[in-house]
Amino acid sequence: MTKNRGKIAIAGAGLCGTMMAIRLAEYGYQIDLYERRTDLRKTDISAGRSINLALSDRGLKALDMIGLRDQVSAEIIPMHGRMIHPSDGENAMYSYSGRNGEYINSVSRGGLNMTLLDEAEKSDNINLYFEANVKTVDINSTSLTVSIDGHESTKEYDVIFGSDGAGSAVRRTLQKQSSRLRFDFQQKWLSTGYKELHIPPTADGGWKIEKHALHIWPRKGHMMIALPNLDGSFTLTMFTPFEGPVGMDRLDTDELITEFMEENFADATVHIPDLLEQFRTNPTASLGTIKCYPWKYNRTVLLGDSAHAIVPFYGQGMNCALEDCVVLDQLIQDHDHDWDKILPAYQEQRKVDADAIADLAEDNFYEMRDATADPVFNVKRQIELRLEAELDYYSKYSLVTFRADVPYHIAMKQGRLQNKVLYNIAKAVDNPTEVALGPILKEVNEYVAERM
Numbered sequence: 001m002t003k004n005r006g007k008i009a010i011a012g013a014g015l016c017g018t019m020m021a022i023r024l025a026e027y028g029y030q031i032d033l034y035e036r037r038t039d040l041r042k043t044d045i046s047a048g049r050s051i052n053l054a055l056s057d058r059g060l061k062a063l064d065m066i067g068l069r070d071q072v073s074a075e076i077i078p079m080h081g082r083m084i085h086p087s088d089g090e091n092a093m094y095s096y097s098g099r100n101g102e103y104i105n106s107v108s109r110g111g112l113n114m115t116l117l118d119e120a121e122k123s124d125n126i127n128l129y130f131e132a133n134v135k136t137v138d139i140n141s142t143s144l145t146v147s148i149d150g151h152e153s154t155k156e157y158d159v160i161f162g163s164d165g166a167g168s169a170v171r172r173t174l175q176k177q178s179s180r181l182r183f184d185f186q187q188k189w190l191s192t193g194y195k196e197l198h199i200p201p202t203a204d205g206g207w208k209i210e211k212h213a214l215h216i217w218p219r220k221g222h223m224m225i226a227l228p229n230l231d232g233s234f235t236l237t238m239f240t241p242f243e244g245p246v247g248m249d250r251l252d253t254d255e256l257i258t259e260f261m262e263e264n265f266a267d268a269t270v271h272i273p274d275l276l277e278q279f280r281t282n283p284t285a286s287l288g289t290i291k292c293y294p295w296k297y298n299r300t301v302l303l304g305d306s307a308h309a310i311v312p313f314y315g316q317g318m319n320c321a322l323e324d325c326v327v328l329d330q331l332i333q334d335h336d337h338d339w340d341k342i343l344p345a346y347q348e349q350r351k352v353d354a355d356a357i358a359d360l361a362e363d364n365f366y367e368m369r370d371a372t373a374d375p376v377f378n379v380k381r382q383i384e385l386r387l388e389a390e391l392d393y394y395s396k397y398s399l400v401t402f403r404a405d406v407p408y409h410i411a412m413k414q415g416r417l418q419n420k421v422l423y424n425i426a427k428a429v430d431n432p433t434e435v436a437l438g439p440i441l442k443e444v445n446e447y448v449a450e451r452m
């Protein structure tokens with residue numbers, strides 16, 4: 001720990017705010033980290049704990065930066081592929097990559113947040129405040145007003161980070177002055193909502209369905225997914241429109257709920273003994289994308305979901321939020337702690353990537369929901385997996401998920417071009433296991449090179 005480089009306030013001790021606090025404290029900044037909720041580690045959050053997220057290379061790289069990768073890796077479950085549960089026919093596993101060692105991981109959101117908070121608490125440079133509700137910021141004086149125990153106080157800082165999630169109070173401050181600040185804000189809701197359900201472990205603590213997979217029940221128009229938890233349970237997330245023939249609004253009697261679940265997700269429903277109770281107790285939540293700009297005014301800056309909340313279908317929201325910290329860290333080094341250079345460079349570099357992953361995440365909703373049940377899509381995936389295993393090729397999914405060195409906007413552009421060619425090729429292929437790969441890769445590479 002070196003000199004006192006200045007005072008920084010961070011609103012929100014979620015995943016990305018806590019990570020940023022840890023990194024800044026290592027440089028010698030004095031951090032006040034304000035969290036609206038009670039301390040996760042001191043409350044019974046058994047329900048919250050079972051919410052899990054897919055952690056991949058961008059998030060792992062960020063954990064590496066603060067020296068927590070090994071510790072977190074001991075508490076994650078590798079998911080090697082998508083296990084597709086079709087409405088008829090056999091279940092099938094599709095690897096995420098043709099290369100060994102490329103997979104995603106199921107991590108407990110609460111567990112990861114607690115690990116980060118434990119690490120933050122070890123630092124003398126971080127003051128952690130719980131039940132501390134950030135009310136507003138003043139971008140001219142770089143001061144933040146927070147309410148703790150019913151007392152409001154205002155303090156000035158050198159820099160303020162708003163990492164207070166999709167409903168950010170820091171961002172709201174900017175929205176309130178949007179015309180004066182020329183602050184652009186766009187929020188787009190999906191007509192599909194989600195409900196979490198839970199498959200308990202076997203009597204001896206094992207997993208009732210394949211442990212090392214992200215399970216998908218694609219049903220054209222709606223779907224369900226499941227990620228494994230360390231205790232043998234699975235967290236299921238059912239995505240279905242709010243209204244319409246398979247709408248949440250129709251599921252209002254025990255008979256309709258049971259019929260819907262058995263008809264659509266029979267091999268999961270059989271493992272949920274208290275289905276009706278879970279269905280009634282667990283809320284139906286909305287999903288949306290938030291885009292805004294600028295992310296910084298003077299020395300106040302947005303980070304993570306507060307700057308760019310995205311729908312969860314690429315499993316990248318947290319990974320992207322943690323990658324924000326890596327990008328900022330690099331800029332701190334490049335600009336030798338000159339915040340008047342770091343913050344403009346951060347928003348300029350990062351906005352294009354946040355927009356790209358937001359768009360990719362929306363596309364992937366349709367891919368997971370519909371295309372995973374499409375035979376041409378699966379032929380294309382099989383060719384891609386062979387290309388990855390046998391030649392030098394990265395699919396769009398792999399570029400986004402396993403190549404933390406490739407910015408999201410490049411991954412999106414390259415991946416979309418590759419897909420266009422491969423999808424056309426796949427339409428004419430009967431046997432993807434035997435088709436010659438050399439000419440395919442040449443065609444793909446030439447098409448991409450001409451357009452990148």
Ligand SMILES: Cc1cc2nc3c(=O)[nH]c(=O)nc-3n(C[C@H](O)[C@H](O)[C@H](O)COP(=O)(O)OP(=O)(O)OC[C@H]3O[C@@H](n4cnc5c(N)ncnc54)[C@H](O)[C@@H]3O)c2cc1C
Pocket residue numbers: 011012013014015016017034035036037052053054055132133134135163164165166167168169194237303304305306312314315316317318319320321
């Ligand atoms: C259903 C679902 C599934 C998802 N699955 C994945 C996945 O598989 N992989 C993935 O990478 N991402 C996933 N995500 C996205 C991921 O959860 C978010 O992108 C990530 O949590 C963002 O981190 P954050 O730190 O920016 O915000 P948050 O995690 O939301 O943290 C914000 C923190 O700020 C606090 N706060 C809020 N307001 C205030 C205030 N006024 N004052 C003080 N504190 C405040 C909150 O209590 C919270 O602790 C999923 C999201 C959803 C909804």
